[in-house]
Ligand code: 5GP
């Protein structure tokens with residue numbers, strides 16, 4: 001199975017790694033959307049949030065703790081940031097290995113809305 005993020009975790013593909021422990025690795029997004037844009041991933045392959053098991057709760061919690069630590073280290077903790085999991089087609093997920101985006105370093109658009117769909121708030 002060819003998974004680009006598994007290959008980054010195994011160091012078979014280069015990435016600008018900013019954090020690593022036995023279960024988690026974090027690296028700079030290749031196409032950053034903001035001055036800080038890091039992807040935090042589990043080393044084990046999980047395709048998406050839809051595939052998370054209850055036994056992964058600790059791992060996912062630790063990914064958030066890594067996000068908090070990196071936000072501080074990279075100087076965006078006080079200004080603020082987003083931690084984001086995209087999931088599936090409508091969520092805009094393009095890489096099928098779960099990844100937590102840490103996006104910050106500047107004020108961010110708040111826009112999250114349906115694409116090309118008539119929708120009214122009830
Ligand atoms: P998604 O849309 O799946 O939530 O986000 C995937 C992210 O992975 C995108 O922001 C994209 O720029 C990033 N990405 C895709 N391939 C690579 C890669 O080979 N290396 C790195 N560092 N980032 C990647």
Ligand code: ZN
Pocket residue numbers: 003004005006007044045046096097
């Ligand atoms: Zn993978």
